Amino acid sequence: MTTxxxxxxxxxxxxxxxxxxxxxxxxxxxxxxxxxxxxxxLARLQALSDDHFxxxxxxxxxxxxxxLEHYASLLKRITDSAFGEGEHAE
Numbered sequence: 429m430t431t432x433x434x435x436x437x438x439x440x441x442x443x444x445x446x447x448x449x450x451x452x453x454x455x456x457x458x459x460x461x462x463x464x465x466x467x468x469x470l471a472r473l474q475a476l477s478d479d480h481f482x483x484x485x486x487x488x489x490x491x492x493x494x495x496l497e498h499y500a501s502l503l504k505r506i507t508d509s510a511f512g513e514g515e516h517a518e
Contacts, residue, residue, distance in 0.1 A: 433446050476482065483492050508514030 433443055435443060481496065504514070508516050512518060
C-alpha cells in the first residue's frame with residue numbers, strides 16, 4: 429500500500445520527488461509490459477518460421493514468396509531502427 433503525501437503539510441520538493449519516483453516506476457512497468465508483448469510476438473514468429481510458415485513444399489507458389497518478402501521487409505524496418513542501420517544509420 430502506498431502512502432500519499434499531504435500537499436498541505438509536505439514540502440514542495442518532497443512532493444516533486446515523490447511524483448518523479450511514481451512516474452519512473454510507472455515507466456518501468458510499462459517498459460516491462462511492452463517487452464513482454466514483443467517477446468511473445470517473437471516466440472510466435474519463431475514457431476511459425478520453424479513450421480516453414482505453414483507451407484508445404486509441394487504447394488509453394490510465388491504468392492508464398494511474396495508473403496515472406498512482405499514479412500521480411502517489415503522485420504527489416506524494425507531491425508534497421510533497433511540497430512541504427514539502413515535509413516536509421518547515422
